[in-house]
Amino acid sequence: MTDICNCxxxxxxISxxxxxxxxxxLCAELEKHMSECENxxxxxxxxxxxxxxxxxxxPDNPLPDEIKSRLYARLHLEDYMNK
Ligand SMILES: [Zn+2]
Structure with missing residues (x-):
């Protein structure tokens, strides 16, 4: 089963x-988790x-925070973060 807390x-x-x-x-931890977590x-x-x-x-032109938060909202990442 998926470990929700770990997610x-x-x-x-992730960003x-x-x-x-x-x-x-932390990269290694995240990749290990992804290998077990489809979500x-x-x-x-x-x-x-x-x-x-x-x-x-x-490469030194990072993604604007505004776009990031829009992506997060679209992907419902806020649900993860706020619960
Ligand atoms: Zn996960």
Whole structure:
């Protein structure tokens, strides 16, 4: 079964993970969890694909927070965060 508590903890790290800002040990933890959790895998894949659409060619031009929060709202990540 899916560990819901673990999901909630990891979802808050997903944007950092996609940005490549997550410490390696947390990356490993997140990837391990995703291998067992379809829900988080879908969230990461969807977020990553959507961010790719917005990504500028320069690596030091991060995704605006406004777009991130819109993505989060669309993916219902706020449900995870606020519960
Ligand atoms: Zn999960």
């Amino acid at each position: 909630k903890g990891l979802v808050s790290s 950092e993970y996609i940005d490549g800002e997550l410490p390696p040990e 988080c895998t879908i969230v990461v894949n969807t977020l990553r694909k959507t961010i790719d659409l917005y990504k500028q060619p320069t």
